[in-house]
Amino acid sequence: xxxxxxxxxxxxxxxxxxxxxxxxxxxxxxxxxxxxxxxxxxxxxxxxxxxxxxxxxxxxxxxxxxxxxxxxxxxxxxxxxxxxxxxxxxxxxxxxxxxxxxxxxxxxxxxxxx
Amino acid sequence: xxxxxxxxxxxxxxxxxxxxxxxxxxxxxxxxxxxxxxxxxxxxxxxxxxxxxxxxxxxxxxxxxxxxxxxxxxxxxxxxxxxxxxxxxxxxxxxxxxxxxxxxxxxxxxxxx
Numbered sequence: 001x002x003x004x005x006x007x008x009x010x011x012x013x014x015x016x017x018x019x020x021x022x023x024x025x026x027x028x029x030x031x032x033x034x035x036x037x038x039x040x041x042x043x044x045x046x047x048x049x050x051x052x053x054x055x056x057x058x059x060x061x062x063x064x065x066x067x068x069x070x071x072x073x074x075x076x077x078x079x080x081x082x083x084x085x086x087x088x089x090x091x092x093x094x095x096x097x098x099x100x101x102x103x104x105x106x107x108x109x110x111x112x113x114x
Numbered sequence: 115x116x117x118x119x120x121x122x123x124x125x126x127x128x129x130x131x132x133x134x135x136x137x138x139x140x141x142x143x144x145x146x147x148x149x150x151x152x153x154x155x156x157x158x159x160x161x162x163x164x165x166x167x168x169x170x171x172x173x174x175x176x177x178x179x180x181x182x183x184x185x186x187x188x189x190x191x192x193x194x195x196x197x198x199x200x201x202x203x204x205x206x207x208x209x210x211x212x213x214x215x216x217x218x219x220x221x222x223x224x225x226x227x
Contacts, residue, residue: 004157041152041201041220048214056214090157101207102148103215105157 003027006091006106013081014114020077021109023091031055032074033103034066035090043090049074050096081113116141120204120218127194127225135189135221137178137204145206147171147180147187152201152220161189161202194225 006023013019025032033056034046048056049068063079074091091106121136139147146165150158162171167182176191187204204218 041222043158043203043217043220045214092158101146102160102163103150103158105150105159107155107157 002106004091004093004104004106006089006109009107009109011109011111012114013112015081015083017081018077018079019081019111020075021089021091021111023074023076023106025072025091025093025104027093027095027104029093029104030071030096031094032068032071033092033094034074034076035092035105037088037090037108039087047074047076078111081111083113086111086113116145116206116208116216118204118206118216118218120202121221122219123221123223125221125223127223129196129225129227130193131225133189133191133194133198133223135202135204135223137187137189137218139185139187139204139206139216141185141206141208141216143208145208147178148205148207148215149176149178149187149189150203150205150217152203154200158203194223196225196227199223199225 004025031050033048036044047066051071052068065077068074088108088110092103095101117140148163149161151161152158162173164171164180170179178189201220203220207215
């Protein structure tokens with residue numbers, strides 16, 4: 001049973017399209033995150049939700065919109081895709097925001113924008 | 115703000131060689147420190163952690179000691195295997211800033227037979 005699962009694993013699309021990535025965790029955690037990993041493997045946090053409430057919103061273009069329907073799910077919608085959006089997007093969860101616990105990562109969604 | 119600086123890669127070693135990947139940090143308060151490993155095509159997973167000064171985290175033959183005086187958390191393994199080839203990330207997590215984790219840039223390790 002996968003703890004943090006995200007779909008799809010691969011996305012290939014044209015510039016200007018809109019796409020979504022979904023994430024679900026079955027660990028009972030309160031906090032979920034989206035990270036972006038570029039081709040050099042640098043990790044950058046994008047968003048964090050604690051129990052459906054947005055608590056971290058880094059400098060990310062408005063084209064990226066996260067949504068958390070409940071604390072077990074965090075989706076990422078991207079409008080008007082650009083070449084620079086090509087990356088691997090990781091969903092992660094942790095037990096509780098404001099604590100110092102470990103992160104549990106999904107396997108990643110590789111987005112390629114042509 | 116918080117920051118993590120880790121040794122630049124890539125690092126290439128022969129099997130059974132000794133591994134050290136340096137990691138230093140800047141943080142307010144008393145963060146927890148982590149090493150995550152990312153195998154090819156996978157997400158990150160926790161390798162080991164330490165939550166207070168002088169704690170030693172260990173797992174799968176890897177070790178790291180939380181050194182407050184030098185603000186360091188260097189990763190070591192006495193004898194690496196081909197299966198240890200991966201990207202290694204040092205990270206810290208504090209009680210402030212919504213518990214946001216701060217990651218280093220990652221170090222790619224390749225172990226040759």
